[in-house]
Amino acid sequence: MSKNPAVLRSKKITVEFSGFKAINELDFQVNRNTVHFVIGPNGAGKTTLLDVICGNARASKGSITFNEKYELAKMSENEIVHRGISRKFQAPSVFAHLTVFENLEIAMKQKKTLRSILRAKMTKEEEQKLTDMLDLIGLTSEKDKSAGSLAHGQKQWLEIAMVLMQEPDLVLLDEPIAGMSKQERIKTGELITKIAKERAVLIVEHDMDFVKDYADVVTVMHEGQLLFEGSMEDVQKDPKVREVYLGRKVDADAEVTGT
Ligand SMILES: Nc1ncnc2c1ncn2[C@@H]1O[C@H](COP(=O)(O)OP(=O)(O)OP(=O)(O)O)[C@@H](O)[C@H]1O
Structure with missing residues (x-):
């Protein structure tokens, strides 16, 4: 599907909660330079997939290999971040008073420590890195404002930038456009596209218009397994996907809009 090398591969990964398989023998791959969405009905196992990748949930079976050499199932959350996987959760968690x-x-x-960071003098390279990051997220003119005073979208971009400061090869995002205005969604989509030029971005998302606009690859999960994978165009055409997920969404949307 993609010529880019794999950054993450799972083989028959299983995650159980009291015997219930939230993820059931899932084979899954994420490639470099790719915006990769995971979609599926409620309870399909999407969040659990991000959890097991970042070490927040443990697999009872199977393997997850990162950059072809690190076995994530055996690592702590900190080690996983250190190896190059960073996750941004849905709720912003910036330091509001800074x-x-x-x-x-x-x-x-x-x-x-916080104090030593804010007292220490930065090197030229570090300053340049911060300047470039502010430019990337479009917050250069907001740099001296308190993070708590930013608009919702701006806080989310700041948090994405904080994740990027750790220089990850794989970025995990949980519904990054939740609560955003149309303009903010577009800026977020553009930001994600830029980010994926140098790494892989794996995103759990329910907003199908957003997925359609920015996905390189879409994985559809259902009952802890992979139901379909491909371009959004192929996903939309697939009869299985329409039956268990998109068909239902179309019906629900039609009810809401009265069409
Ligand atoms: N900590 C837990 N303990 C018990 N069951 C859990 C736990 N976490 C998830 N589950 C169950 O595992 C299944 C998959 O949950 P998960 O949150 O991964 O689904 P999801 O696809 O992200 O759903 P949604 O779109 O609603 O967020 C669900 O049936 C859920 O109830």
């Missing part, structure tokens, strides 16, 4: 710039500074020097 400035945008200071938030990025902290993200860059994760291991030090």
